[in-house]
Amino acid sequence: MSSCKASKDDLEMRWIRRNKSSNDEELRSTICNYARDGWLSKRALADAFDVLNIINPDYAASKAIEQANGGYGINTKDDKELGKVVKYASTAPRSTN
Numbered sequence: 001m002s003s004c005k006a007s008k009d010d011l012e013m014r015w016i017r018r019n020k021s022s023n024d025e026e027l028r029s030t031i032c033n034y035a036r037d038g039w040l041s042k043r044a045l046a047d048a049f050d051v052l053n054i055i056n057p058d059y060a061a062s063k064a065i066e067q068a069n070g071g072y073g074i075n076t077k078d079d080k081e082l083g084k085v086v087k088y089a090s091t092a093p094r095s096t097n
Contacts, residue, residue, distance in 0.1 A: 023090065024086050024090060027052070027089045028086050030048055031048045031076075031082070031085060031086065031089065032076055033048070034048040035074075038075060038076050039073055039074070040073055040074040040075075040085075042058075042073060043061075044073075045061040045064060045074065046060070046061035049061055049089065049092070052089060052094070053095045053096075054092045054094055054095075055092070055094060055095055060088070060092050064084070064088040064089065064092075065085070067084050067088055068081045068085050068088075069084075
């Protein structure tokens, strides 16, 4: 007979993973709303970051693009590039307004 008991830590980690995944999907969706024809310019990314209340969105957009590909924008059809931008956005400092 198997036990249905899970430790508090196990449950908490499952909740965190589920929440992180959900949060990443929300970030991805918001960021992609600013893309045009599969391309996300620095200005468009800064606008998305502003909506997400990320502090200093212009600087954050530059840093996110630098980390993703070192270019001038993001190909939103490239999961690797977009994933790096979402990861940056998930850890960027946010204002509380």
